[in-house]
Amino acid sequence: MSDPAATLERSTDLRRRFENAGQGHVFRFLAELAPARQAALLEQLASVDLDEVRRLHAQLASKEASVNLDAIEPAPYVPAHFADAAKYRAIGEDLLRDGKVSAFVVAGGQGTRLGWRGPKGTYPSTVITGKPLFRVFAEQLLAANRKYGVTIPWYVMTSPLNDTDTRAFFRDNNWFGLEERNVFLFPQGTMPSITHDGKLLLEEKDTLAVNPDGHGGALRALKSSGALEDMAARGITQLSYFQVDNPLVRVVDPLFLGLHAAHPDSSGEMSSKMVPKRDAGEKVGVFCRERTASGSRTRVLEYSDLPPAISQATDPDGRLRYRAGSIAIHILTLAFIDRLTRDPDRFGLPFHRAIKKVPHIDPTTGQKVEPSQPNAVKFEAFIFDALAECRSSLVVETTRVEEFAPIKNATGDDSPATSHQLQSDRAGNWLSACGVSIPRRADGTTNAKIEISPLTALDIDDLRRAQLPRSVDVGAEVLL
Ligand code: UTP
Numbered sequence: 457m458s459d460p461a462a463t464l465e466r467s468t469d470l471r472r473r474f475e476n477a478g479q480g481h482v483f484r485f486l487a488e489l490a491p492a493r494q495a496a497l498l499e500q501l502a503s504v505d506l507d508e509v510r511r512l513h514a515q516l517a518s519k520e521a522s523v524n525l526d527a528i529e530p531a532p533y534v535p536a537h538f539a540d541a542a543k544y545r546a547i548g549e550d551l552l553r554d555g556k557v558s559a560f561v562v563a564g565g566q567g568t569r570l571g572w573r574g575p576k577g578t579y580p581s582t583v584i585t586g587k588p589l590f591r592v593f594a595e596q597l598l599a600a601n602r603k604y605g606v607t608i609p610w611y612v613m614t615s616p617l618n619d620t621d622t623r624a625f626f627r628d629n630n631w632f633g634l635e636e637r638n639v640f641l642f643p644q645g646t647m648p649s650i651t652h653d654g655k656l657l658l659e660e661k662d663t664l665a666v667n668p669d670g671h672g673g674a675l676r677a678l679k680s681s682g683a684l685e686d687m688a689a690r691g692i693t694q695l696s697y698f699q700v701d702n703p704l705v706r707v708v709d710p711l712f713l714g715l716h717a718a719h720p721d722s723s724g725e726m727s728s729k730m731v732p733k734r735d736a737g738e739k740v741g742v743f744c745r746e747r748t749a750s751g752s753r754t755r756v757l758e759y760s761d762l763p764p765a766i767s768q769a770t771d772p773d774g775r776l777r778y779r780a781g782s783i784a785i786h787i788l789t790l791a792f793i794d795r796l797t798r799d800p801d802r803f804g805l806p807f808h809r810a811i812k813k814v815p816h817i818d819p820t821t822g823q824k825v826e827p828s829q830p831n832a833v834k835f836e837a838f839i840f841d842a843l844a845e846c847r848s849s850l851v852v853e854t855t856r857v858e859e860f861a862p863i864k865n866a867t868g869d870d871s872p873a874t875s876h877q878l879q880s881d882r883a884g885n886w887l888s889a890c891g892v893s894i895p896r897r898a899d900g901t902t903n904a905k906i907e908i909s910p911l912t913a914l915d916i917d918d919l920r921r922a923q924l925p926r927s928v929d930v931g932a933e934v935l936l
Pocket residue numbers: 562563564565566567568569570576613615644667668669670671673698699700701836864
């Protein structure tokens with residue numbers, strides 16, 4: 457039971473602070489609320505850092521810091537095919553066998569573009585069986601545990617907005633065959649969404665409108681949730697970071713781990729994978745090297761940061777000069793995260809702003825507003841901004857068909873349809889490498905639906921040991 461006198465006192469104090477900051481409107485409906493809802497709203501308001509909101513809004517007015525284009529050049533990268541791959545793969549396999557590696561998926565996003573009701577990880581993603589994304593990752597972990605004779609713990613970042621549903625999904629699916637104690641779910645933080653003139657928004661009369669604080673909120677959340685401590689206690693040194701929307705991701709990749717840990721150009725702090733951009737207009741960030749007073753650092757610049765003259769420039773061989781597109785796959789060393797987050801009060805990756813549609817209560821009428829146009833500013837931090845904190849960071853090339861088939865939109869680019877085709881293409885390529893005859897269209901894509909379970913094969917070598925057909929018919933459905 458909330459104590460009405462205490463609630464009143466708290467309310468008076470808070471109200472004064474909010475009014476002084478020009479945010480008194482969020483109290484407008486307090487008197488109408490039942491006592492428990494009053495207490496909930498006051499608690500939420502007490503957690504808002506009004507100075508930060510003011511500072512971020514001021515930054516918004518003055519636009520984001522611009523990039524000094526004279527100081528950047530394309531980031532060098534390890535090409536997809538290079539000598540010594542076997543050596544680095546063996547180093548990565550040792551890290552796995554020694555129990556040094558954890559898997560980390562960021563699944564706190566709102567997935568608004570896809571329009572799926574429920575956490576995105578519950579989305580049916582595979583070509584034939586429609587396995588939810590979370591199951592695809594869990595089965596990779598089951599297979600890797602078996603292959604390397606270890607238990608790879610899995611850290612899953614949710615948000616306060618989808619944590620309950622995500623936990624229920626894991627529970628209802630019996631943790632996908634993993635042991636519950638080796639799966640660590642934790643919510644990230646949130647940021648208030650504001651109007652263009654800096655006002656906080658009420659999602660309901662008793663709730664402030666907030667959004668998850670971006671995948672860059674992961675570092676702080678890993679620290680505050682106790683996940684870092686849990687990893688340290690397990691002897692983990694490496695975190696394999698990936699996003700929830702990519703069913704082709706290698707949840708743990710021995711070659712990438714080995715390169716991160718032992719390549720001479722890696723400081724062993726944070727490494728990244730890239731794929732060559734499809735074309736200059738593709739809306740992905742690109743890896744750049746930026747000269748600084750003390751040397752240089754790797755950065756991901758957003759497509760909107762690069763003027764066409766730069767994003768369209770080509771090398772003498774005709775390839776885009778800035779072609780290294782970020783696919784949000786990283787390895788971070790625990791010691792690096794620990795260094796960055798040791799003092800959580802002073803640590804924070806910079807916030808970027810996104811203009812989005814946020815339903816809210818009109819503070820004058822009390823009516824719900826469902827905006828048809830973007831009406832609000834959300835603040836999000838991006839994980840790749842941590843690259844700037846590395847002494848030296850490695851970028852490794854891979855191919856789209858092998859590792860990147862994200863499901864972001866309901867239709868068009870990066871949709872279930874494009875992802876399914878890439879999944880069948882990769883499966884077709886793997887089967888071809890094992891001597892199976894695969895039907896192909898003129899453009900080389902696989903003309904059949906093929907799904908290979910992670911429990912059957914994590915890579916081509918595993919597939920060679922499986923029972924395989926001699927050939928696949930045009931339009932066939934093949935499940936392995
Ligand atoms: P996206 O940038 O695709 O955002 O996230 P989103 O929120 O999922 O989708 P839209 O933009 O609303 O359609 C890329 C990855 O980062 C995670 C997402 O869950 C996804 O794995 N993410 C994003 C978080 O974990 N937290 C966030 O605050 C934002």
